[in-house]
Amino acid sequence: MDYSYQHTQGQRVLRQRNLLGIAALVLGGAVALLLLISATRNREIVLQPVIRSPLTISSAGVSREYLELVTRDAAILTLTRSPGTLEYWMDSVLQIVSPKAEGRIKADLLRIVNEQRGSSISQFFNIQSMEIDPKNLRSSVSGTLNTVVGQKVVTSERRTFQFDWEYSGLSLKLIGFGMVQPVKKGRIGE
Structure with a gap:
């Protein structure tokens, strides 16, 4: 057993x-x-070399921080150019433009390229302040627009530029931008 x-x-x-x-x-x-x-x-690693905190994108809308960062980069991109980089400048701007506004904006950019081609005129923009409106997808940037001929700065003027955006899906695209004309101050009653 x-x-x-x-x-x-x-x-x-x-x-x-x-x-x-x-x-x-x-x-x-x-x-x-x-x-x-x-x-x-x-x-995939998200690199954050120049932002203060982690950034998320949502289908619910554009955050104020994201619109500010995109506006900063768009302002520097659109307002800084030189004759030697005009084609690259135009192509780079068109990459952030909405397809529905591409024809109109490309025509304006081509006009600038044709005017500046062969010249020695460059310009650069120094941002001093920004106003961000994520609800209406609009932002404005104020700063100094400097015009350089050859090696000499010939004008340095304070300007404000407005950027209008479209948010579709998870993509923020430029639909318009331009200089904001300053309001002329006159006497009351005139």
Whole structure:
């Protein structure tokens, strides 16, 4: 009787050992597969070199912070140009433009390119302040617009530019921009 009891116990231990071995092989294979997948998978890391906090984009609308960052970059892009980079400048501006406004804006940009081609006139813009309206998707930027001929700054004027945006899906696109004409102050009653 002792012999059959020991035999039964031995068989149970063997079954447990075999099941444990199979489970270890399956888990080892799963770990190897996961390591292979993680080693070959593309990774994305969000870099934040110039922003104060993490930035999220939502289909619910544009955040004030995101509109401010995009406006800052758009203002520098659209208002800084030189004769040697006119084609690149125009192509870069058109990349942020909404398809429905592309024809109108491209015509305006082509006019500027044709006027400046072959000249030695450059311009650059220094931002001093911004007003952001995420509800109406409008932003305005005030600063100094400097015009350079050759190596000499010939004008340095305070200007305000307005940018109008369209938000569709998760994409913010430019639909219009231009200089805001200053309001002329006159006497009351005139």
